[in-house]
Amino acid sequence: NYIEDLLRNIRTQVLLKLIKPYTRIRIPFISKELNVPEKDVEQLLVSLILDNKIQGHIDQVNKLLERGDRSKGMRKYTAIDKWNTQLKSLHQTISNRVC
């Protein structure tokens, strides 16, 4: 009953260890290292990305996993957006205070 879960856990751990030093890694390579079909590797990677255990995206055309946070630059823009929103709100408050 539990063999599938156990297998998935072990494969996940090995996979995380394997991809650690790389920023771009081919899925056939992972499949060969893990001795797991490519489809299963892709499934594993999808679940890891959705669980936020790894940052990156899968290029299905080239069978590539590209690591790296796409949203690295987004944090700055989120902050600037918040600044802008607060400024707008503050400006409104000050305008309303004119008696």
Add this chain to the structure above:
Amino acid sequence: ASSAANSPDRIYCYDEAANARTQQEKAWTTDPHYFKKVKISALALLKMVVHSRSGGTIEVMGLMQGKTDGDTIIVMDAFALPVEGTETRVNAQADAYEYMVEYSTINKQVGRLENVVGWYHSHPGYGCWLSGIDVSTQMLNQQFQEPFLAVVIDPTRTVSAGKVEIGAFRTYPQGYKPSDEPVSEYQTIPLNKIEDFGVHCKQYYALDITYFKSALDSHLLDLLWNKYWVNTLSSSPILASRDYVAGQIFDLADKLEQAENQMASSRYGSYMSSSQRKKEPEESQLTKITRDSSKITAEQVHGLMSQVIKDILFNSKPV
């Protein structure tokens, strides 16, 4: 030659008799404001900044060795302690007592006669000041280990500002109220630290810091001139401190929100408050926020200017 009276490296000589005399007189017991100046050697400064930078976003601490000269504390050297996260632990240095004792003992054995004259720690990204835990640690140190100095370094702001963000402080004795409020340079404090800063800011004062270096230090730094410029030209402060700037902008937005909430609840804002009756009117929150935003932007503009100049110098075709 270095111990001659007119030698510029005379400061490096340790006078045992003078030190014993200072320890006997204990002039600091009668005047809580006795020590006014700090002289830090180039070597100690480099070691402290490199150690602080190596900690990343985690606070690190160490001790400083040196001597006193009248109202000046002279820091000759510094050494790191094997502890981390000093702001979140009440007595982080307890883990390093054995190390401290052994280090001091071995130092004396190799002919390093200076005593420990202070401790330094880092505040990554939130400025040079003493928190509540820092104040109580320093008060305890000043009770049992005088003369003692507290130095705070902000390695994150050092990178973004392009100069070493450092502050040297000494606490007042418990219950002492200074006759006149010390004028301190304005610095941006994040919203989550502002309360801790405000509650304890009157319990300590800042000392003036100057630096000195030996003839050998000057020679070595001259040799590193080219390396320094290669590093400066190949790095960019706006790229290196991206995360820190994003954090600063988030903090600014939070402060704007707070100011707006305050404004919405009061009709006249800060002008009709009791601060109006004080001799020096307090700055409104919005003025402080404006100053913070100008500072953040100025740093970004400086970084951009360096990028533009490098682009013009190295990428444009010569006329």
Add this chain to the structure above:
Amino acid sequence: IESEKFQDEFLMEFNDTLLMTYLAMFTNCTGTMNDVVEKFNIAYDRH
């Protein structure tokens, strides 16, 4: 370095800094506006 990718990144940083300068200018103006509004309210208060 003469490549389109470098120019894109470089101009992106340029624009980001200009955007921040713009927002800081607005913040400054908002602060000044707040001072004026407060003084106006004190001077011309209906009460």
